[in-house]
Amino acid sequence: MFARLAGLIVALLVTAGQARADAVSDFYKGKSVQFVLGYGPGGGYDVYARIVARYLGKYIPGSPSVVVVNMPGAGSLRATNFLYTTAPKDGLTIGAFARDMPLMGILGGNANVQFDPRKFTWLGSASSSANDSYLLFVRKDSGATSIADVTKPGGPLVVLAGTAEGATGNDVALLMRDTIGLNVKVINGYPDSGAIFLAVDRKEVDGRFVGLSAVSSSKPDWLKPDGPVRVLLQFGRSERNKLFPDAPTARELARDERARSLIGLAELPYQLSRPVAAPPGLPPDRAKALQDGFMAMQTDADYLKEAERLGLDVSPIDGVQALALIEKLAASPKDLLDYMRNLHAEK
Numbered sequence: 001m002f003a004r005l006a007g008l009i010v011a012l013l014v015t016a017g018q019a020r021a022d023a024v025s026d027f028y029k030g031k032s033v034q035f036v037l038g039y040g041p042g043g044g045y046d047v048y049a050r051i052v053a054r055y056l057g058k059y060i061p062g063s064p065s066v067v068v069v070n071m072p073g074a075g076s077l078r079a080t081n082f083l084y085t086t087a088p089k090d091g092l093t094i095g096a097f098a099r100d101m102p103l104m105g106i107l108g109g110n111a112n113v114q115f116d117p118r119k120f121t122w123l124g125s126a127s128s129s130a131n132d133s134y135l136l137f138v139r140k141d142s143g144a145t146s147i148a149d150v151t152k153p154g155g156p157l158v159v160l161a162g163t164a165e166g167a168t169g170n171d172v173a174l175l176m177r178d179t180i181g182l183n184v185k186v187i188n189g190y191p192d193s194g195a196i197f198l199a200v201d202r203k204e205v206d207g208r209f210v211g212l213s214a215v216s217s218s219k220p221d222w223l224k225p226d227g228p229v230r231v232l233l234q235f236g237r238s239e240r241n242k243l244f245p246d247a248p249t250a251r252e253l254a255r256d257e258r259a260r261s262l263i264g265l266a267e268l269p270y271q272l273s274r275p276v277a278a279p280p281g282l283p284p285d286r287a288k289a290l291q292d293g294f295m296a297m298q299t300d301a302d303y304l305k306e307a308e309r310l311g312l313d314v315s316p317i318d319g320v321q322a323l324a325l326i327e328k329l330a331a332s333p334k335d336l337l338d339y340m341r342n343l344h345a346e347k
Helices: 002-028 044-059 074-085 101-107 168-179 193-201 212-218 257-272 284-297 301-310 319-330 334-346
Strands: 032-037 065-070 093-096 121-125 134-139 158-161 184-187 207-211 229-235 275-278
Touching: 002 284, 032 044, 032 074, 044 065, 044 093, 044 193, 044 212, 044 284, 044 301, 074 093, 074 101, 101 257, 101 319, 101 334, 121 284, 121 319, 134 168, 134 212, 158 168, 158 193, 168 184, 168 207, 168 229, 168 257, 168 334, 193 207, 193 212, 207 212, 229 257, 257 319, 257 334, 275 284
Parallel strands: 032 065, 032 093, 158 184, 158 207
Antiparallel strands: 093 275, 121 275, 134 207, 134 229
């Protein structure tokens, strides 16, 4: 009797689970998932978003199409706010934004920030920067031949392009000023990464901070030996990328232990290099379907082949790991968070 009862319970659980799966499949079948991207076309985030959109749908029950919608503005803050406050919470909207948006949300103190990063429905990140680097590229004709040139007192000023408040490149440039003595000036106001690439090519500025994967996919000529730029500095890494053995890491150049701690804090978001999330409050079964689908896609042979062709780093973390990373940011020492808060306010 007990054996029959146990068998009946198992059968009921399997049936209930199948019913939930069928309900999710029925919901998504024939629909489109809107993938809101906080940047314009042509940059590194856009390339990641579009490759994810091409493959994610087949790993979501019901196989919906996934359509990228570019929503640039304020270094992706506009799209992040939209995803949190306005986007429908039905599982048909996901989004991608700058890696440092979670830090902005943790810091607070900015009236334009309308989200709590801990409450998003996190799918994860397509890259944890395991094979990537955030690099300072400077034009070869700028006069800066090494990082020593632009960190010595009274040395030449390197003029970099940036977007808007909250943009990663802006933060890193100012952080490098304070922690390694980088002689830098940031010209803000460029609408997106594509515009910044163009500004460097047109010699409007000396260079920019940008990820290696973004350059590989958007400006591969920059990586050629006879290209127009050189790499002076690596950020987001504890060791030098073997492709740039002569460019030191920021940690190597830190002036003191506090500077090294600040760099370590600022580098944490690079483990969430290409974040993807959905609005808070999704139905649990649809949230799980999106999360499971996002991670299942990371092993798709065609996805991996295309990512390799585009020079994209595929080193994913899941939604649980993403949230744990954000909680780690929130638990950072107060004095370090205060510094980052003041840095954001400075821009």
